[in-house]
Amino acid sequence: MEKIEAETQWLRFTILPKILKSGRLVDNYSDSKDDTFVIRDIDVDVIGHSEAFMLTFCYRTTINFEYDGEKYQRKMVVKKTPMMPPEVYESIQFGALFSNEINFYTEILPEIQKLAGGKFAAPKYYYSELNQYSAVAILENFAEQGWRVTKDRVGLSLEHALIAVDYLGKFHGFAYAMKHKSPEKFSQLTEQLKESRYASDVIHPEWALIMKTSNERTAKAVAKFQPQIDEEFVKKLGFLIADYNLYGRQRVAPREPLATLCHGDYVRNNVAYRYNNQEVPQEIMMFDYQTLRVSSPMIDLAVFLAVSTYADVRYPNFDKIFDEYCSALYDSYRLNAKAEVPESMSREELLKEYVRFLPYSVSISGSFLMTLVEPLDMSPEEMFAAQLTDQEIIDRTMNQGGEIVDKEVAHQVKEMLELSQLTGVSIDDGINLNKLQKV
Numbered sequence: 001m002e003k004i005e006a007e008t009q010w011l012r013f014t015i016l017p018k019i020l021k022s023g024r025l026v027d028n029y030s031d032s033k034d035d036t037f038v039i040r041d042i043d044v045d046v047i048g049h050s051e052a053f054m055l056t057f058c059y060r061t062t063i064n065f066e067y068d069g070e071k072y073q074r075k076m077v078v079k080k081t082p083m084m085p086p087e088v089y090e091s092i093q094f095g096a097l098f099s100n101e102i103n104f105y106t107e108i109l110p111e112i113q114k115l116a117g118g119k120f121a122a123p124k125y126y127y128s129e130l131n132q133y134s135a136v137a138i139l140e141n142f143a144e145q146g147w148r149v150t151k152d153r154v155g156l157s158l159e160h161a162l163i164a165v166d167y168l169g170k171f172h173g174f175a176y177a178m179k180h181k182s183p184e185k186f187s188q189l190t191e192q193l194k195e196s197r198y199a200s201d202v203i204h205p206e207w208a209l210i211m212k213t214s215n216e217r218t219a220k221a222v223a224k225f226q227p228q229i230d231e232e233f234v235k236k237l238g239f240l241i242a243d244y245n246l247y248g249r250q251r252v253a254p255r256e257p258l259a260t261l262c263h264g265d266y267v268r269n270n271v272a273y274r275y276n277n278q279e280v281p282q283e284i285m286m287f288d289y290q291t292l293r294v295s296s297p298m299i300d301l302a303v304f305l306a307v308s309t310y311a312d313v314r315y316p317n318f319d320k321i322f323d324e325y326c327s328a329l330y331d332s333y334r335l336n337a338k339a340e341v342p343e344s345m346s347r348e349e350l351l352k353e354y355v356r357f358l359p360y361s362v363s364i365s366g367s368f369l370m371t372l373v374e375p376l377d378m379s380p381e382e383m384f385a386a387q388l389t390d391q392e393i394i395d396r397t398m399n400q401g402g403e404i405v406d407k408e409v410a411h412q413v414k415e416m417l418e419l420s421q422l423t424g425v426s427i428d429d430g431i432n433l434n435k436l437q438k439v
Helices: 002-022 031-036 086-092 094-115 158-181 183-190 205-225 231-241 244-252 298-308 318-337 347-373 380-385 390-399 402-423
Strands: 038-046 057-067 070-080 125-130 135-140 260-262 271-275 281-286 293-295
Touching: 002 031, 002 038, 002 057, 002 125, 031 057, 086 094, 094 125, 094 135, 094 158, 094 183, 158 183, 158 260, 158 271, 158 281, 158 298, 158 318, 183 260, 205 231, 205 244, 205 347, 205 390, 205 402, 231 244, 231 347, 231 402, 244 347, 298 347, 318 347, 347 402
Parallel strands: none
Antiparallel strands: 038 057, 057 070, 070 135, 125 135, 260 293, 271 281
16 A cells, blocks of 8 residues: 555645646647646555566556546556566666667557558657666556457467467568668668667576576476477587577568567567457457567567467467458558568478577477466565575476477477478577577
8 A cells, every 4th residue: 555655745746747748648738737736546556476477566556637627537558577686677777778768669569550651550648767876767557549469478379370470570571661662761660679689698597597497397397298209309409599689680680681679578468458348359459569670580489489379279279360460461562562472481481580590489489488377476576585595496486387298399399390391490590509508
């Protein structure tokens, strides 16, 4: 209650007057009418860890106020960095994460809306600030426009997956069209994006241990649930992804000709759907642009399928899902570029690129899927303050999510091997192995 009261006071006396003066709170703002601004009720509803996995402190707020004799209500979502030691803040790279999100809403989104004729769905931006060891972003509560995050935290249906990849293909196609038609504009819009995951050579010791242990868990899971897979292949995968930074930094680096604007963390947590009266998904919108980057489009597709769908949907329907993505990509490119799709973006080339990103997506699902299947019952502050021993971290990482996680990650390795054999693309293709260290 004390924290909610503090947030209410912060909104009332510090933030809302700033948003008013920015002209984003009301359409008819004028300096001369500032004295007519009266804030009435402010309701704060904290978004708990049981609803979504977040490293930020996040809450919904409903604000009732008066301005120029009229009554208004605004519903917003406030995202703030939690209290934590500076070294943890830096190791998570919160500065880069919030910088990217702020850059998207203030610089990139207005240009996208111009080019898309205002048809690109995104929450309205209200306010942000980036300080040395804290950051804030305030956006519209998109639930007011009929959008909502799926009830299922993982294991999305085929219908959900098809809509998600169709939208993703349209987004990537639009970005490719901008890059090819207006390279200077594309460069200008993306040059301020910061590396939000792999910039620092220093990894927080707890995170390094989690990654190391999750890789060991993946190897054990494959041996148990997919024993036909050759041990040498599993060892090769383990060597590739052993160092989170060295592999990740190489894999996500923009490479021509396929580099384009990517969300960077396109998963169930960061998308919202609109449904019809029968609860069938109709549309999708992505949000949380903290990991926005120029990279391969397969960073988004591979991670979405690995983290947000289970093998029972993804595996038998893979061609259908991949074709849906490609079709949307090509239609979007032709529409926006007014040109034919380059051979470098053919289905065959995109499938090869997908294989290159499967070790990357497996490393993420191996360390993150367990948190979706079996959420930790603690807030971000409690998470950062927890003083776990190395053995406690190892035990939790090896067991969290149980057999569901083990079977799923093992199956992803099976899919990786099969697609690698099908395309003739090695899982280390494009990686300088000499720059990877043995861990």
